[in-house]
Each structure stands twice: as C-alpha cells, then as structure tokens.
Amino acid sequence: MEWLQQLVNGISLGSIYALIALGYTMVYGIIKLINFAHGDVFMLGAFIGFYAIARWDIGFIPALIISMLLCAIIGVIIERVAYKRLRNATRIAALITAIGVSLLIEYTVIFFRGASPEAYPEVMANKSISIFGASISSQSIMILAVTIVLMILLQFIVHKTKIGKAMRAVSHDADAARLMGINVDNTISATFAIGSALAGAAGVIFGIYYTRIDPLMGVLPGLKAFVAAVLGGIGSIPGAMVGGLVLGVVETIVSAIGYSLWRDAAAFVILILILILKPSGIFGKNAREKV
Amino acid sequence: MKKSKAFWGFLVLALVIYAVVQGMISGGMLDLYYQNILIQMCINIMLAVSLHIVIGITGQFSIGHAGFMAVGAYISAIATMKLGLPLIVAILLGAVISALAGLLVGIPTLRLKGDYLAIATLGFAEIIRIIFLNVEYVGGAAGMVVTNMTTWTYAFVGVVITILVIANFTNSRHGRGCISIREDEIAADAMGINTTYYKVVAFTIGSFFAGIAGAIYAHNFFIIQPTTFNFLKSFDILIYVVLGGLGSLSGSAIAAIFLTLVSAYLANFPETRMIIYSVVLIIVMLYRPTGLMGTKEITSLFKFGKKGGSKV
Amino acid sequence: MSNLLIKTENMGIQFGGLKAVQNVNMYLNKGELIGLIGPNGAGKTTTFNMLTGVYQPTEGGITFEGKKLNGLKPYQVSKLGISRTFQNIRLFKDLSVLDNVKVANHNLAKHSLLSSIFRLPSHFSGEAKMEKESIEFLKIFGLDVYKDEFAKNLPYGMQRRLEIARALAANPQLLLLDEPAAGMNPQETHDLMELIAFIRKEFGLTILLIEHDMHLVMGICERIYVLDHGQLIADGTPEEIRNNPKVIEAYLGEEVID
Known part of the structure; x- marks a missing residue:
C-alpha cells in the first residue's frame, strides 16, 4: 500500500499547488498578466498564519481566516498600486513589473526579519489513520478538507454570485462588460482579493504540513503553481484544480521512485511539453491572432 | 561610410580604455578589489548585450539567460580543470556548447510567444541548472572548484568582441530582419523574413556570448555552484536590458556598468540592494516602460539630424 | 504559355x-x-x-x-x-522609413550572416545595393525626403504609401x-x-x-x-x-x- 500512501502525499501537495494556481489562472484570465508576485503572497500568508498561531495564540481556523483576509487586502494593494497603471502597457512591461513586485516583497520581508526559516507550531495532534493499509496523517485530511471547502466556496462565488458573474464577463470581454455597466476596476480587484486569499490559505496549510517556512519559500511553489495553471489551461478554474493535483502527484511519484533531486525538474519538463504540444492546456481554448 | 567611422571610433575608444586601465593596474593604482569589480562589470556587460540581441533586437522575451551562462561556466571549467585545456580553448568550447544548447532550446520554444515563451525559457534554464545539480562529475550542489585564471584582459577583450559582433549583426540585413520581427512579426513574415530562422539565430548568438561570459565568470571566482545560475541571475540580466532600454545596445551596457557599481557599493547589504533594484524596476516600468534609452543608441546623441533606431 | x-x-x-x-x-x-x-x-x-x-x-x-x-x-x-499591404497598417514603427523598405528588400542581397558579422566585402556590396534599391522605391512614392524619419512619425497618408512601397520592395x-x-x-x-x-x-x-x-x-x-x-x-x-x-x-x- 506504499503507492496509496504516495498518492495521498501527492494529493496533499497537489492541493496546495491547486490553491495557488487558482489565483494565477483567475488573474491571467481577467487581465492577461502572469502575476509573479502571487507566490510571495502565498509566503506572506504562511507568515501571517505563523505569527497568528505562534505569537498571538490563535487557533488554526481563525488563523487561516485572518491570513486569508490580510492576503486579500495585500493582493488588492498590489493590484491598485502596481498593476492598475499597466492595463494598456506592453506584456513585457507588465511581466517585468510583476517580477519587480515579487522581488520587492521577498526582500522587504528579509530586510525586516532576516532570511532565516521559522518552524511552524503544531496545531493539531499528529495522529494517523490507517485506511487500506496506508497511514494517512491528520494533516493530510485537514489539507484536503480545507481545499475542498475553499473550492466549493470558489465555485459558488464564481457561478452563483453577482461578483462572480461580473468576473466571468470581464474575463470574456472587458470593454463589453464596461459598456454593460460592470465596474471593471472593482471586478479586477475582487479577483485579486479572492486569488490572494486562496494563496494565503495555501500558505498556512503549507506551513502546517511541511512545518518550515522562509521568505523565499514562495518562489518555487509559485512557479510550479503557474505550471499547474498552464497544464490545466490558463484561465480555466477547473483546469487549475486538476493541473495542481496532477503536478503534485507526478512530483511525488518522481521522488518515490528515487529521483528526489530531479523532482523540481519534473514540473518544468511538464511545462515545456505542454507548451509545445498543447499550449492551451487540458481545459483551455485555442485563440487565434487577428490579422 | 558612416558605419565604419563608428566602428573605428569604438575600437579607438576601447583601446584607450584598455590602455588607461592596464596602466593603472601596472602602476598599482587599482588593487585586486577594484580589478575584480572591473571584471564583474565586463561579465555583466557581456550578459546584458547578449540578452539584448534576444529581447531588445528580436523582441523574444527570454528570462532564462542564466541557464546558458551556466553551460558556458561548467563546460569551460570541465575543459580546464578536468581536461587540462588552455583557458582560451575552454572559453571557446564553453561558448560553442552554450550556443548549441541555445539552438536546442530555441527551436522548440521560439514558436511560443510573449508570456508563454518567457515561462518556457525560465523552465529550460531551471532544467539546465537542475542537471548540473545532479551531476556528481561537476560536484553537484557543493559546486566545482575552479582555478582563478581570468584576467582583466580576457574580460575586456570578451566585451569588445561581444559588442562588435552584435553591433555588426544588428546593422545588417540579418539584424534588420530580427528587428522587423520585434516590430511586427506578421508583417515581417509577409515581407519575406523567415521569422523562425532569425529568432533561432538571435537566440543562438545570444547563448554563445552568454557562454563566453559564463566561462570568464567561472575562472574568476574559485568555485561555481548551480545556485549561482538560478532565475534570480536571469532576472539580474533582464534588469540590465530593460532598464537600459529595450532595443538599445549601449543602453543595456550602461545599465550593466551602473548596476555593477551599485551592487559593489551595496555588497554588504544584499537585501537593500534587491529592494532598490525592485523599486527602480517597478518605477521605470510604470513611468518609462521603454527603459532609459528607449531604442536609441548613445552614438545617436552625437549625430545631429541623423535619426533611426538601430545605429551603433 | x-x-x-x-x-x-x-x-x-x-x-x-x-x-x-x-x-x-x-x-x-x-x-x-x-x-x-x-x-x-x-x-x-x-x-x-x-x-x-x-x-x-x-x-x-x-x-x-x-x-x-x-x-x-x-x-x-x-x-x-506575392506581396501585400495590410488593412490596419502594419509598419515597423520604430524603424526608419528607409529601413522599413530595406526589410522587404531582404532577399535581394545574398550576403551571409558571417559576412555581416566579420564585415567582409560581400556585406558592404550587398548592403550598398539594398540601400540604393530601397531609395529608388522611396523616390517613386515621394518618400525619400522622409527616409530617416521613424515610420510611426509619418502622417497617415504617407504611412499607407510606405506600406505599398515596402510591399513593392519585396519584388x-x-x-x-x-x-x-x-x-x-x-x-x-x-x-x-x-x-x-x-x-x-x-x-x-x-x-x-x-x-x-x-x-x-x-x-x-x-x-x-x-x-x-x-x-x-x-x-x-x-x-x-x-x-x-x-x-x-x-x-x-x-x-x-x-
């Protein structure tokens, strides 16, 4: 039952990727920007959760909510201060600004608290449940539970609420949406808020699961979550979920068969294969350039 | 024959700079610390100019340039340390293998556009780095010990050759083909430019010179490690090109010189340096997205009544 | 026939x-x-x-x-x-008027990549030929006076003309x-x-x-x-x-x- 065990580990990791990937894919869907700073919002989420639990002695669920709220605010601030002016800029300018914001967040955190890692406090007794011979930790179950709840919530927001409808409209055609009376600026901010909140949640559960956080922790998961978003089809919400899970499972398998040092390469190999073979991803649509 | 005037002007300027610096080194006015900064500066100029041909000239957004620098560094280090070849042969070998790597990476990825190309190049650079990380022959994560053989002369000659080749390339029908791709790929294609070919050519030339820079870097620092060539290094190079002005060779070189000095000055405060970098980057992108020089060259500031993009 | x-x-x-x-x-x-x-x-x-x-x-x-x-x-x-112009003008905006035409003249000269990098004689003769031909095309369209201007700075009507000149230069x-x-x-x-x-x-x-x-x-x-x-x-x-x-x-x- 070694394989079932690895599958569970892979799904746990994949859930974290999926939560981060959702933010990437929603933002890309709506303003066609690869928000490089998204991985750093994830990092900030992990630190906010850490301080909430370790220093202010708050329980896990309230800490998760605080982290999500603060990350949502941070996401909106980033969007308003840095990205809003770039709506009509070239793609290169937008991408470089995003890289700049990412570096700024990372090194500002290092500037104030140093680069040393922090050990996440334990929030729940680490019990294991045995299912079909695989021992599944309570943390894995917690990750899955949180992810599933958040995804259901997201589906509800996107498909059943007014702001969700506005988000879908703006990502389809911002100009037409504006003419229909939708406040495009607010809708974009809402997208950043939701995406960043999900990244914040991912940060907290990452901290609890892997117990070690540091200011540059967002870089690699951020890039990989982007890979997950591309894999699923950028702009597609179910795509991001599936892409994240697939990536998590693949990475875990690569580690399990003894190539753990190559684990990070796996994500990039997947990325390049998907970009070359089917750039629109699993759930994406093909777009044609107008001449 | 204005172009050859610029050529001779550049060569004379290069000789004068070389003579002055060499004189100061011989006269003991520049100690090892300053010599090292000068070498760093040369390496960074080579990196900047070699990325400029890809991003600034051809408009292909690569953010994985450090990967090719790594190939040049490791291959040349293997050549000198394991095979006992002379440094100059090692540099050329590093550059050629790096160009081959550029060719291999470029052919599949350059079909992609914009953001997707950027991410794919980043992915390739990370794969290259992870390969070196996993090869015990070159020391894995601990890195590879390399004898310090680089001198200021090697570095400076490298810069002069890099600039000359890339400027000559730019000012020819081949360079114009590349610029037309940057300006409007569909129109370039319709006018008979083989866009795939020129994108790959520019990418390969860029990788070649990144390889030279990597080789010179490897023999300047006693040790090379895979982490040196991560995407932060790629971003560093990107910053030179973007701040200097997308499309301006002299702009990217000036930015490389300036930022090397800033880095050296802030060497003991790496966080401060990165904060300043990132703030400057954001501000420039928001308020002057074409970079400091735009597509203009420093030489055009001295030529009155002569406008036009790509002159050196 | x-x-x-x-x-x-x-x-x-x-x-x-x-x-x-x-x-x-x-x-x-x-x-x-x-x-x-x-x-x-x-x-x-x-x-x-x-x-x-x-x-x-x-x-x-x-x-x-x-x-x-x-x-x-x-x-x-x-x-x-076969050469063409575009409905929504697609000039190389940040290139000079002359260079726009030269791009289309690309296949007229045959000098190789290496000859340009090393500045061999074939580079100079090829480039000179391209320059001469391109200026001829500009003259036909009355654009030779603007040859060093950026294409983006031309008045609208002139941009349309330049597109035709460029298309024609592709022979x-x-x-x-x-x-x-x-x-x-x-x-x-x-x-x-x-x-x-x-x-x-x-x-x-x-x-x-x-x-x-x-x-x-x-x-x-x-x-x-x-x-x-x-x-x-x-x-x-x-x-x-x-x-x-x-x-x-x-x-x-x-x-x-x-």
Whole structure:
C-alpha cells in the first residue's frame, strides 16, 4: 500500500499547488498578466498564519481566516498600486513589473526579519489513520478538507454570485462588460482579493504540513503553481484544480521512485511539453491572432 | 561610410580604455578589489548585450539567460580543470556548447510567444541548472572548484568582441530582419523574413556570448555552484536590458556598468540592494516602460539630424 | 504559355465550426488589375490571408505560376512573388522609413550572416545595393525626403504609401492591396490611384485590390469579384457587377452603387 500512501502525499501537495494556481489562472484570465508576485503572497500568508498561531495564540481556523483576509487586502494593494497603471502597457512591461513586485516583497520581508526559516507550531495532534493499509496523517485530511471547502466556496462565488458573474464577463470581454455597466476596476480587484486569499490559505496549510517556512519559500511553489495553471489551461478554474493535483502527484511519484533531486525538474519538463504540444492546456481554448 | 567611422571610433575608444586601465593596474593604482569589480562589470556587460540581441533586437522575451551562462561556466571549467585545456580553448568550447544548447532550446520554444515563451525559457534554464545539480562529475550542489585564471584582459577583450559582433549583426540585413520581427512579426513574415530562422539565430548568438561570459565568470571566482545560475541571475540580466532600454545596445551596457557599481557599493547589504533594484524596476516600468534609452543608441546623441533606431 | 498567374480552386477556411470563406474560385491573369469587394465581414481579408499563407485554407487549393501554395509559410509565399499591404497598417514603427523598405528588400542581397558579422566585402556590396534599391522605391512614392524619419512619425497618408512601397520592395509579381485608400480624402485617393496605375505599368504587376470605395473600384478595375457571407456571389466587368441583382441585394442598405 506504499503507492496509496504516495498518492495521498501527492494529493496533499497537489492541493496546495491547486490553491495557488487558482489565483494565477483567475488573474491571467481577467487581465492577461502572469502575476509573479502571487507566490510571495502565498509566503506572506504562511507568515501571517505563523505569527497568528505562534505569537498571538490563535487557533488554526481563525488563523487561516485572518491570513486569508490580510492576503486579500495585500493582493488588492498590489493590484491598485502596481498593476492598475499597466492595463494598456506592453506584456513585457507588465511581466517585468510583476517580477519587480515579487522581488520587492521577498526582500522587504528579509530586510525586516532576516532570511532565516521559522518552524511552524503544531496545531493539531499528529495522529494517523490507517485506511487500506496506508497511514494517512491528520494533516493530510485537514489539507484536503480545507481545499475542498475553499473550492466549493470558489465555485459558488464564481457561478452563483453577482461578483462572480461580473468576473466571468470581464474575463470574456472587458470593454463589453464596461459598456454593460460592470465596474471593471472593482471586478479586477475582487479577483485579486479572492486569488490572494486562496494563496494565503495555501500558505498556512503549507506551513502546517511541511512545518518550515522562509521568505523565499514562495518562489518555487509559485512557479510550479503557474505550471499547474498552464497544464490545466490558463484561465480555466477547473483546469487549475486538476493541473495542481496532477503536478503534485507526478512530483511525488518522481521522488518515490528515487529521483528526489530531479523532482523540481519534473514540473518544468511538464511545462515545456505542454507548451509545445498543447499550449492551451487540458481545459483551455485555442485563440487565434487577428490579422 | 558612416558605419565604419563608428566602428573605428569604438575600437579607438576601447583601446584607450584598455590602455588607461592596464596602466593603472601596472602602476598599482587599482588593487585586486577594484580589478575584480572591473571584471564583474565586463561579465555583466557581456550578459546584458547578449540578452539584448534576444529581447531588445528580436523582441523574444527570454528570462532564462542564466541557464546558458551556466553551460558556458561548467563546460569551460570541465575543459580546464578536468581536461587540462588552455583557458582560451575552454572559453571557446564553453561558448560553442552554450550556443548549441541555445539552438536546442530555441527551436522548440521560439514558436511560443510573449508570456508563454518567457515561462518556457525560465523552465529550460531551471532544467539546465537542475542537471548540473545532479551531476556528481561537476560536484553537484557543493559546486566545482575552479582555478582563478581570468584576467582583466580576457574580460575586456570578451566585451569588445561581444559588442562588435552584435553591433555588426544588428546593422545588417540579418539584424534588420530580427528587428522587423520585434516590430511586427506578421508583417515581417509577409515581407519575406523567415521569422523562425532569425529568432533561432538571435537566440543562438545570444547563448554563445552568454557562454563566453559564463566561462570568464567561472575562472574568476574559485568555485561555481548551480545556485549561482538560478532565475534570480536571469532576472539580474533582464534588469540590465530593460532598464537600459529595450532595443538599445549601449543602453543595456550602461545599465550593466551602473548596476555593477551599485551592487559593489551595496555588497554588504544584499537585501537593500534587491529592494532598490525592485523599486527602480517597478518605477521605470510604470513611468518609462521603454527603459532609459528607449531604442536609441548613445552614438545617436552625437549625430545631429541623423535619426533611426538601430545605429551603433 | 498561358497567361494565368494565380488560381484558387474551391478555396475555403473554417474557424472552429464556422465556415468563414468557402468555395472561392478565382483567377488572375498576368497584368490584370482586379477588384475584390463585398460588405463588411464578407471574408475579403480572410481571402487575402489565405492567398499569402497567413491562414492555411482548410479546403481547396491555390496555384501560383503552376506551384501549389498550400502549406507554405508567408515568407515562402513572399519569396515566390506575392506581396501585400495590410488593412490596419502594419509598419515597423520604430524603424526608419528607409529601413522599413530595406526589410522587404531582404532577399535581394545574398550576403551571409558571417559576412555581416566579420564585415567582409560581400556585406558592404550587398548592403550598398539594398540601400540604393530601397531609395529608388522611396523616390517613386515621394518618400525619400522622409527616409530617416521613424515610420510611426509619418502622417497617415504617407504611412499607407510606405506600406505599398515596402510591399513593392519585396519584388512581387502579384500585389495584394487591402483597402489602400482607407481613411484618405478624395484628393489623396485620386493621387494614390494614379500611383497604383503607374507602378503596375512600371513593374509589370498583377494587382488584386480590396476597396470599399465603389466609385474607385469601378473606375480602375478590369474585373471584379464580389464576396458575401464568405462566398463569391458574382464576378465580371464593372458594368456587369453594377447591374447584377445579387450584388445590389448584398449591398442593399449599406451603400448605393452609382
């Protein structure tokens, strides 16, 4: 039952990727920007959760909510201060600004608290449940539970609420949406808020699961979550979920068969294969350039 | 024959700079610390100019340039340390293998556009780095010990050759083909430019010179490690090109010189340096997205009544 | 030898499930000046894009001088001798006017990459030849005075002219002009038409012209094809087109043909 065990580990990791990937894919869907700073919002989420639990002695669920709220605010601030002016800029300018914001967040955190890692406090007794011979930790179950709840919530927001409808409209055609009376600026901010909140949640559960956080922790998961978003089809919400899970499972398998040092390469190999073979991803649509 | 005037002007300027610096080194006015900064500066100029041909000239957004620098560094280090070849042969070998790597990476990825190309190049650079990380022959994560053989002369000659080749390339029908791709790929294609070919050519030339820079870097620092060539290094190079002005060779070189000095000055405060970098980057992108020089060259500031993009 | 230059057979293209253009059968004889008209969205530019390799037809074929064009990339089509302008001007904005033309002159000189990098004599002779030819083209269009100006700084009408000069520099046998007079005033349009007539004679060109200005098309074209909803609904002399009930119907409410 070694394989079932690895599958569970892979799904746990994949859930974290999926939560981060959702933010990437929603933002890309709506303003066609690869928000490089998204991985750093994830990092900030992990630190906010850490301080909430370790220093202010708050329980896990309230800490998760605080982290999500603060990350949502941070996401909106980033969007308003840095990205809003770039709506009509070239793609290169937008991408470089995003890289700049990412570096700024990372090194500002290092500037104030140093680069040393922090050990996440334990929030729940680490019990294991045995299912079909695989021992599944309570943390894995917690990750899955949180992810599933958040995804259901997201589906509800996107498909059943007014702001969700506005988000879908703006990502389809911002100009037409504006003419229909939708406040495009607010809708974009809402997208950043939701995406960043999900990244914040991912940060907290990452901290609890892997117990070690540091200011540059967002870089690699951020890039990989982007890979997950591309894999699923950028702009597609179910795509991001599936892409994240697939990536998590693949990475875990690569580690399990003894190539753990190559684990990070796996994500990039997947990325390049998907970009070359089917750039629109699993759930994406093909777009044609107008001449 | 204005172009050859610029050529001779550049060569004379290069000789004068070389003579002055060499004189100061011989006269003991520049100690090892300053010599090292000068070498760093040369390496960074080579990196900047070699990325400029890809991003600034051809408009292909690569953010994985450090990967090719790594190939040049490791291959040349293997050549000198394991095979006992002379440094100059090692540099050329590093550059050629790096160009081959550029060719291999470029052919599949350059079909992609914009953001997707950027991410794919980043992915390739990370794969290259992870390969070196996993090869015990070159020391894995601990890195590879390399004898310090680089001198200021090697570095400076490298810069002069890099600039000359890339400027000559730019000012020819081949360079114009590349610029037309940057300006409007569909129109370039319709006018008979083989866009795939020129994108790959520019990418390969860029990788070649990144390889030279990597080789010179490897023999300047006693040790090379895979982490040196991560995407932060790629971003560093990107910053030179973007701040200097997308499309301006002299702009990217000036930015490389300036930022090397800033880095050296802030060497003991790496966080401060990165904060300043990132703030400057954001501000420039928001308020002057074409970079400091735009597509203009420093030489055009001295030529009155002569406008036009790509002159050196 | 036949006089035929280009022929399409049942040419069509689908985007997704949508048939944008279908069953187009047209031909151009050498030296002809032919019009392609039709209401907005009829598929005129899509037809141009298929003829130049920007889009690959999903049905039917194109034969140019006895060679199949299907599967060729735009630059290969250009080398065979088909050149074009764009409806929404696509100049190389940050290049000088002269360099815009030089880009299209690319395949005129043959000096290699290495000869340029090492500045061998063939580089200088090749570049000099390109410069000379390009300036000749600019002179024809009255653009030589602007040769060092950035293309983006030219006035609108001049940009349209530069596009034609650039297309001509690619040394075509067949020139496709996509609404060359769009946005021009009557005087500019008149001058442009004289210019087109002149280059046609001077370079022995065959020209296919998309134009909205009916008066103009009727005035200078020998034959006219009419596209509507992606299909050819009529072809013939201007006189025949003018009296064709299908054409009148297609244009009804849009524009009255005088």
